[in-house]
Amino acid sequence: MITLTRPPALLALILIAVLGLAGCQTGATPETPSRDLFQQLGERSGIAAIVEDLLFLIVDDDRINQQFKGMDVARFHRNLTDQLCQLSGGPCTYSGREMRELHADMAITDTQFNALAENLILAMEQNDIATGAQNRLLKRLIPLYPDVRNL
Secondary structure: OOOOOOOHHHHHHHHHHHHHHHOOOOOOOOOOOOHHHHHHOOHHHHHHHHHHHHHHHHHOOOOOHHHHOOOOHHHHHHHHHHHHHHHOOOOOOOOOOOHHHHHOOOOOOHHHHHHHHHHHHHHHHHOOOOHHHHHHHHHHHHHHHHHHHOO
16 A cells, blocks of 8 residues: 655645735745736735635635634635735735734644645635746745744
């Protein structure tokens, strides 16, 4: 029997991307975003569509949907859209809580983080976002991982 496993570092990178979407500080990324990523993601309306599809994927994912029970869906959508818009070089300003504070009591596991990252990637694929643009966005989310996992 062949068992496929993902390297922990890859999972951490994917998870960082997804949990960062839940709303956190965006100043952690050392790279200054360029506006072309924002445009490749479909600008604010395209990012909002990605976040909406992500929300549907979260609801259907038993690995993580309990973490999101009782959340204010409209606020989550707005904050995550603003955060991704800002991270991608768009004219938005994220005004939600800082990542560490937001996730402090959640005890998020690597498995949950990875599940959210996988769902973000699926949402981007559903919206026909090019793989290169997906990877560039994920790269900007990676520095948020330690605050999401409270490491």
